[in-house]
Amino acid sequence: MTYKGYLIDLDGTIYRGKTRIPAAEAFVHDLQARGIPYLFVTNNTTKTPEMVQDNLATNFNIQTPIETIYTASLATVDYMDEMDLGQSAYVIGEKGLREAVTNAGYTDESENPAYVVVGLDSQVTYEQFALASLAIQKGAHFIGTNPDLRIPTERGELPGAGSLNQLLAATTGVDPKYIGKPMAIMMEKALERLDMTKTDVLMIGDNYMTDIRAGIDNGIDSLLVLTGFTKADEVESLPIAPTYVLNSLSEWSFND
Template identity: 45%
Template sequence: MKAYKGYLLDLDGTVYRGNEVIPEAVHFIRALREEGIPYLYLTNNSSAPPEAVAKKLQAMGIEASPEEVYTSSMATAAYLAEKHPQGTRVHVIGEEGLHMALAQAGCTLTDQEADYVVVGIDRSFSYAKLAAAARAIRSGATLIATNRDPALPTENGLMPGNGALVAAVAAAGGTQPIVIGKPESIIVNYALKRLGTPKEETLIVGDNLMTDIAAGVNSGMDSLLVLTGYSSAADAAVSPWQPTYVADHLMAWYEKLAGGNR
């Protein structure tokens, strides 16, 4: 084990489940702040802008600012801004966080002729939205997915994630998406640039082997699996994506690290 100079922390299943905070996460984040160790909340959830995510964390008793949040919507907007000029025409399936991030990046949001179809979680998803996205893709638009998470951990168990919507749009449009969020390295590289710590000295933390831990593997980073959400220890034993460390929860990791290196 080693002490890391920066952390990329997942949210759903790691810091909270739905609207319920994971108590050990509160203590861990407080410890990071007290020691001056930089961290960034790195989430595949595209629905909310960073201000809303920070407000949710604050309501749970966690000191947080929008600058500490990096979402798949923000990474998607950064990708489009980097690859294409302002005014890129985008047909969006998604909620407030995705619409805001794309607009702020200079994209033109449209229901007409589009260069891209971007799909994020949309809890008002409908057949009409599916049909419109498919028409845009078959007319030449490129499909981008903020993430492909099949399910979201909540206080009521696992609920359908954006991956279900992406699968429907990809099938209807007859194509496969460019994926921005975890487990891809695209979002991780943008987050590391914002955090300012080298990947060799940064730990990526999460509850999902297929997204968080696979993102670490794909990005050449050390990773920590916490057993507070999607994946279990039994899952980790047979997973092709092996975490560097496994802990019951965030504070168990901190206590183990403190006992060995602090």
């Protein structure tokens, strides 16, 4: 099948940690040469789009316009703008999330914010959790940037943003509104960025639970590439099969 556009995960798909994936680099270069629209869609909220852009160019031989990078931070702000509950927020998160919220015009407020927004933060403190808990109990709209409970690292699996959100959910009795993959919100906003419909695009990723479920759960064709999180021996037991499974993006045919 021929697709008009591509939604593409980053870590595990385009690169693996600090390791290059040459087939993925060649795939992006091929998209660019063919003039096919694409959007990098990542749950990582720690980095700004500019940081992601620089990382791709410096370490992975991919030059890409800033408009082709869509993070869960940007999707969160798009959601907040759409909800229109107020212009204040208490944020737990790193630079990518904090800068996105600030740049969108939201003021930092810990007492009575309109929103409590929680993403991955490796330096989070108990007091920050306390302030967030109290604000949620007062009625702040509780947003989790993404539901990832664990993040794979060189040290092993570490707590992800979803784990931080679950701590607050257990404390307050309020479940967060999750934004990132595989949730519908991020996928709908990504399609708006490309100005395409669900049947126009293919979602490509290495993680079945986030990338591929983002496709399956939202009516978008999906391509699982076995260069990252989900392994080849797991494919047969997946509850719902991806549209495609490839060992490498070098195996993909554009069918033109």
